[in-house]
Amino acid sequence: MTARPLLSVKDVTVEYSTEGGRFAAIQDINLDLNEGETLGLVGESGCGKSTTGRAILQLPKPTFGNVVFEDIELTELSHEEMRPIRRRLQIIFQDPVSSLNPRRKVKDIVAEPLAINGIGTREDREAKVRKVLKAVGVNPDISMDRRPHQFSGGQCQRICIARALIMEPKLIVCDEPVSALDVSVQAQILNLLEDMKEQYGLTLLFISHDLAVVKNISDRVAVMYLGKLCELAESQQIYNTPAHPYTAGLISAIPDVEAGKSQREEQEVLAGEIPSPLNPPSGCRFRTRCKYAQEKCTLETPELRAVRENHYVACHYPLLK
Amino acid sequence: MEKNSHLQPPLLEVVNLYTHFRTPRGIAHAVDGISFSLEQGQMLGIVGESGSGKSVLSRSIIDILSRDGSVAYKGQVIFEGRDLRSLSAREMRNVRGREIAMIFQDPMSSLNPVKKIGVQITEVLTKKCGFATGPARNRAAELLDSVGIADPERQLNNYPMHLSGGMRQRVAIAIALAGEPKLLIADEPTTALDVTIQGQILNLLQQLQRKNNMAIILITHDLGVVAGYADQVAVMYAGQIVEMCKTEELLSHPRMPYTEALMKSAPVLSAPPHSRLDTIPGLPPNLMDLPGGCRFHERCQYVQEKCREIMPKLESEKSSEHLYACWFPLNNGRPSS
Numbered sequence: 001m002t003a004r005p006l007l008s009v010k011d012v013t014v015e016y017s018t019e020g021g022r023f024a025a026i027q028d029i030n031l032d033l034n035e036g037e038t039l040g041l042v043g044e045s046g047c048g049k050s051t052t053g054r055a056i057l058q059l060p061k062p063t064f065g066n067v068v069f070e071d072i073e074l075t076e077l078s079h080e081e082m083r084p085i086r087r088r089l090q091i092i093f094q095d096p097v098s099s100l101n102p103r104r105k106v107k108d109i110v111a112e113p114l115a116i117n118g119i120g121t122r123e124d125r126e127a128k129v130r131k132v133l134k135a136v137g138v139n140p141d142i143s144m145d146r147r148p149h150q151f152s153g154g155q156c157q158r159i160c161i162a163r164a165l166i167m168e169p170k171l172i173v174c175d176e177p178v179s180a181l182d183v184s185v186q187a188q189i190l191n192l193l194e195d196m197k198e199q200y201g202l203t204l205l206f207i208s209h210d211l212a213v214v215k216n217i218s219d220r221v222a223v224m225y226l227g228k229l230c231e232l233a234e235s236q237q238i239y240n241t242p243a244h245p246y247t248a249g250l251i252s253a254i255p256d257v258e259a260g261k262s263q264r265e266e267q268e269v270l271a272g273e274i275p276s277p278l279n280p281p282s283g284c285r286f287r288t289r290c291k292y293a294q295e296k297c298t299l300e301t302p303e304l305r306a307v308r309e310n311h312y313v314a315c316h317y318p319l320l321k
Numbered sequence: 322m323e324k325n326s327h328l329q330p331p332l333l334e335v336v337n338l339y340t341h342f343r344t345p346r347g348i349a350h351a352v353d354g355i356s357f358s359l360e361q362g363q364m365l366g367i368v369g370e371s372g373s374g375k376s377v378l379s380r381s382i383i384d385i386l387s388r389d390g391s392v393a394y395k396g397q398v399i400f401e402g403r404d405l406r407s408l409s410a411r412e413m414r415n416v417r418g419r420e421i422a423m424i425f426q427d428p429m430s431s432l433n434p435v436k437k438i439g440v441q442i443t444e445v446l447t448k449k450c451g452f453a454t455g456p457a458r459n460r461a462a463e464l465l466d467s468v469g470i471a472d473p474e475r476q477l478n479n480y481p482m483h484l485s486g487g488m489r490q491r492v493a494i495a496i497a498l499a500g501e502p503k504l505l506i507a508d509e510p511t512t513a514l515d516v517t518i519q520g521q522i523l524n525l526l527q528q529l530q531r532k533n534n535m536a537i538i539l540i541t542h543d544l545g546v547v548a549g550y551a552d553q554v555a556v557m558y559a560g561q562i563v564e565m566c567k568t569e570e571l572l573s574h575p576r577m578p579y580t581e582a583l584m585k586s587a588p589v590l591s592a593p594p595h596s597r598l599d600t601i602p603g604l605p606p607n608l609m610d611l612p613g614g615c616r617f618h619e620r621c622q623y624v625q626e627k628c629r630e631i632m633p634k635l636e637s638e639k640s641s642e643h644l645y646a647c648w649f650p651l652n653n654g655r656p657s658s
Contacts, residue, residue, distance in 0.1 A: 044516065183370065183543075184582065184583065186586070187586035191597060194597075209515065211590070215592075216588035251590070253520040254545070255523075255549050256545050257548045257587060269517060270517040
């Protein structure tokens with residue numbers, strides 16, 4: 001694709017201050033999202049994948065770097081200026097039950113973005129709510145006057161998706177949207193997201209720790225480790241021929257029904273634990289767990305570079321077959 | 322190891338177990354007529370979605386559910402020939418921790434945050450296993466070492482907050498091992514952990530199972546987890562076991578349509594991106610208002626009249642160890658008529 005990306009994340013760093021000192025939750029992240037694609041963002045807890053998603057929405061603003069959405073530089077906007085942009089830039093979260101106000105009726109929850117933005121009359125809004133609820137597979141006749149506790153987790157996630165869709169956004173950041181759901185419900189929500197993407201012409205940033213889920217929904221996949229991007233490639237490519245040892249380790253750690261017992265015993269598990277982000281290892285951050293680490297990995301930080309067409313990896317000694 | 326293990330009685334035998342909760346809105350049939358047995362040194366995986374009763378089953382086995390009268394049990398839990406249900410509270414306390422130990426999903430909340438790790442392990446050793454203080458501390462360090470914690474002597478002086486989630490789960494396992502139990506119940510032991518740490522913990526459990534000849538009941542919602550580790554799998558749905566057999570057999574030839582649907586709804590790595598996932602329509606039934614007949618019939622794509630009327634029993638065909646509860650079991654993915 002030669003068109004300008006819908007969203008560009010350039011050299012974004014988010015720093016936090018803690019008692020242990022100032023540290024970067026994410027560092028020098030570069031990502032582009034093209035219109036209509038789904039980019040999967042995977043990594044283990046604390047790798048900064050959610051921070052990246054939130055930095056895009058300016059929640060909070062990145063400490064350094066730029067976020068360009070539809071040719072507008074978001075990092076320079078004030079809160080007031082940001083508000084109209086948020087209509088086109090929505091987010092859904094992991095726990096659907098706690099992201100819905102338990103004391104409000106579903107119709108008010110879903111209509112709230114319209115009400116805040118002063119769009120339409122009450123009747124217009126109600127008609128829109130009905131339409132969007134129907135689209136996400138919630139029966140409006142039954143559900144409009146109910147409250148969140150009367151719904152299952154999967155139904156609540158559908159309502160959250162309806163609330164995000166009602167503003168007709170261009171981009172939705174999905175932060176672990178299926179992690180709290182049972183596998184049969186997870187499948188329903190993943191299928192729904194694919195349908196909604198088609199129907200509303202959405203672009204998705206899909207954040208998850210589950211590589212199988214990410215593979216199912218993504219066109220391209222970015223892998224993060226300890227605040228940095230380590231690999232970015234097309235979905236099929238990254239799973240078939242991972243170039244970063246961490247990606248390879250993650251993929252082999254997934255318990256797979258198909259692989260079963262015999263195959264698993266041949267696999268090795270990544271040893272060790274994720275180091276503290278307060279004091280990350282020098283050079284390559286993965287080197288402390290990497291079985292291929294050499295001296296150069298301690299001394300020099302690997303930059304993200306292309307190893308194949310559309311396949312980027314931050315590793316001095318990528319796995320290339 | 323003895324080859325004629327089938328001549329001995331099984332380590333654990335659960336016979337027609339019912340656990341019902343009295344609630345203001347009615348009786349919840351959380352465990353509803355479950356029977357299974359587990360041999361020494363075997364790993365049994367129990368798989369089910371939320372609300373299927375898998376955790377209540379495990380808690381019923383070691384009897385740690387509320388004693389305020391809201392829980393009603395029926396059936397037997399026979400461990401090494403003794404019915405645990407007939408033991409007094411004091412006798413049961415000696416079984417827990419010594420003979421049957423348990424680890425839970427969230428290692429932070431199962432450890433005491435204001436006690437040092439060393440104290441939490443030696444506590445079990447001195448109170449349950451008759452160790453004196455000095456030897457208990459040495460044994461505690463050995464236990465930490467055996468679960469793969471580096472520098473165990475120093476770690477004994479740390480508090481749980483000093484450790485990562487994976488390390489905390491290792492400590493919880495060390496505490497569980499302190500009494501050298503014959504059965505370890507692991508209730509979603511890796512659900513709160515990252516995938517690479519999950520692999521480490523599951524490998525550790527399997528090593529301990531083999532080394533100590535310890536039986537394990539591994540409870541999980543993730544079929545992928547049991548696929549790699551369990552010898553046998555039981556699939557639970559709405560308070561009942563609906564299918565049970567050797568792991569390989571279950572994965573290659575599921576007979577019960579629910580098992581098949583559960584397997585198909587999980588995304589697999591071998592499928593290309595954007596493959597449509599199979600879903601199970603509807604929701605699991607309300608445990609307070611269960612449907613008649615087969616409990617899966619409302620969501621089953623192969624449902625027939627008989628399924629709505631008569632509940633199928635968990636049975637196997639002749640000379641087979643593959644148990645399933647279905648009137649029209651699948652044969653290579655097709656329902657029998």
